[in-house]
Amino acid sequence: DAGVIQSPRHEVTEMGQEVTLRCKPISGHDYLFWYRQTMMRGLELLIYFNNNVPIDDSGMPEDRFSAKMPNASFSTLKIQPSEPRDSAVYFCASTLGGGPDTFGSGTRLTVV
Amino acid sequence: EDQVTQSPEALRLQEGESSSLNCSYTVSGLRGLFWYRQDPGKGPEFLFTLYSAGEEKEKERLKATLTKKESFLHITAPKPEDSATYLCAVRVTDKLIFGTGTRLQVFP
Numbered sequence: 001d002a003g004v005i006q007s008p009r010h011e012v013t014e015m016g017q018e019v020t021l022r023c024k025p026i027s028g029h030d031y032l033f034w035y036r037q038t039m040m041r042g043l044e045l046l047i048y049f050n051n052n053v054p055i056d057d058s059g060m061p062e063d064r065f066s067a068k069m070p071n072a073s074f075s076t077l078k079i080q081p082s083e084p085r086d087s088a089v090y091f092c093a094s095t096l097g098g099g100p101d102t103f104g105s106g107t108r109l110t111v112v
Numbered sequence: 113e114d115q116v117t118q119s120p121e122a123l124r125l126q127e128g129e130s131s132s133l134n135c136s137y138t139v140s141g142l143r144g145l146f147w148y149r150q151d152p153g154k155g156p157e158f159l160f161t162l163y164s165a166g167e168e169k170e171k172e173r174l175k176a177t178l179t180k181k182e183s184f185l186h187i188t189a190p191k192p193e194d195s196a197t198y199l200c201a202v203r204v205t206d207k208l209i210f211g212t213g214t215r216l217q218v219f220p
Binding site: 004031033042043044045048050055056091093098099100101102103104105106 | 156157161199203206208213
């Protein structure tokens with residue numbers, strides 16, 4: 001298996017623009033997680049899905065953030081409109097049951 | 113409130129100088145404690161899972177232990193390639209809560 005695949009690896013956008021981050025989880029995994037990592041706050045869980053259904057989005061910072069999982073092999077995290085304080089590394093991870101989360105390589109987002 | 117605290121924030125070791133990293137936690141309903149390694153520009157890489165007090169896991173120069181309130185990651189005779197950030201996380205219900213990590217640097 002190729003692991004968790006995220007795209008793009010880097011994204012630079014202007015304030016106010018819409019940003020879409022993409023994730024393909026490991027085949028057969030039933031949980032998908034979106035995390036954000038910054039120097040100040042470390043690794044924070046934004047939202048997670050179980051069998052494509054959003055379970056807990058309490059970590060989503062604002063209504064500007066939204067996430068979808070239309071099928072078992074694809075998820076998106078969208079920020080609209082983007083702001084400079086959204087600059088961070090966004091990770092997607094997947095797991096089967098209570099096992100360890102397997103992380104993707106991340107998307108480094110810079111909002112200028 | 114569920115909380116995970118790691119110490120120290122940063123650690124500099126000479127090659128061969130053994131040491132330990134600490135992860136203390138306050139959670140209700142622990143469903144596993146996880147250790148990850150993260151290299152710059154990469155996602156966290158899974159190392160160990162511990163489920164109950166007294167449990168130990170080993171991998172090469174690393175050994176993880178667990179008590180009811182904390183976990184230790186012992187590094188024996190480290191090498192420069194062990195330099196990385198080590199993250200501790202606890203699973204509460206279905207999600208992981210991470211500590212802020214220990215940045216380890218091992219010098220030759």
